Amino acid sequence: MSLLVKNVRLVDPAQNLDGPGLLLVVDGKVEAIATDAAALPKHEGVEVVDGGGAVLTPGFVDLHVHFREPGQTRKESIESGSRAAVAGGFTAVCAMANTKPVNDSVAITEMMLTRAAKAGLCRYFPIGTVSREMKGEELADMGTLKAAGCVAFSDDGLPISSASLMRRALEYTRWLEVPVVAHEEDRDLAGKGYMHEGAVSASLGCLGIPAAAEEAMVARDIVLAEHTGGHLHLAHLSTKGSMRMVREAKARGLKVTCEVTPHHFALSDKELMKFDSDYKMNPPLRTEADIQAVLEALADGTVDAIATDHAPHGWDDKEVELPIAAFGVIGLETALPLTLELLVNKKVISLAKAISLLTWEPAKVFHLDQQGLGTLKPGAPADFVLFDPNAQVQVDRAFIQSKSFNTPFKGWSLPGKILGTWVGGKRVWG
């Protein structure tokens, strides 16, 4: 089975490519890319897709999604989450372990992989828990879980409050060569807060989560990464202080990587004045100064990945008073449009850098580059996405494939329409 995609702007940051090109796919793999058809190997009789001048890039790689299977498939299943992924241009997702039961066993990992294969949409990489039952007490069997297919370890949803447990987990990452993904939150400091602690929370009389709740744990874990030599990946960072500490850690050569989410660079805590739980997530929306720091960190290489933290919740978890509503927002379908609107069109970073943060850089963080993901180098799996960066999309219920609709971007009109998504040379969307 062969396929030729022509008439596209081909952007592949891993190969420093950004220009007119053609992509030839044979047997699910990239056979060749070229600037004109004459330079391609013999390809008579192949199926031809005319890209119509749209942008073609490697499929996006999301290091952080919550598909609620097993346990809460009314919010999302592996199949519905995978459909939301490919609709958003993501061809690989890494799924957090805070399912019910949590993914601390080979049985759950294998069940997840079986369901994902049955869905047959995107590539699905399970993340195992750091601690058994996610209780934060004993280490999960990380070695066995890695052998079963887990690509990273995280108790995300909860922080690892025990410094000694985090220390041991980081020690294990050295010989397992997988990262520990940290949800950084000092629970004493966060208390019962449900939005960012600052001028806005004070004026609303709402309980806040201070920036220090995140930063104190980032500081602790950078110290532990230094002393263990382990790989620490910091999930959904949101504050100015976190950005500064990661920048310093990298400058000192530590194995520290991090991701930021589109909602954290798109929205500030002022949104909470609407008292709408679609603006409630963990970590909370921060201040304008934090957003500025995140933008600078995206531009200067401090941030390794844009990740969605796609966290589906049902209306019954959300349509309640703010203090008791669930934390979390969906994000797979709005990630590219928000990145284009707020990072590329506002000239914070180039289109190529934005694509890099959605493809090659995240692939490297979880070593998915070793499987050829995040790039369209010859021989790599033909996972790619075709999108029109100028066509507008309307964020309404019909646009969202997820089973849940807990997005703060309802009603927004944004640029970036996905025209097609291919995984292993097979069209799975569009």
Ligand SMILES: NC(=O)N[C@@H](CC(=O)O)C(=O)O
């Ligand atoms: N981000 C969130 O607000 N919620 C996530 C958990 C998490 O990412 O910490 C969830 O599982 O709902």
Ligand SMILES: [Zn+2]
């Ligand atoms: Zn988290």
Ligand SMILES: [Zn+2]
């Ligand atoms: Zn999460």
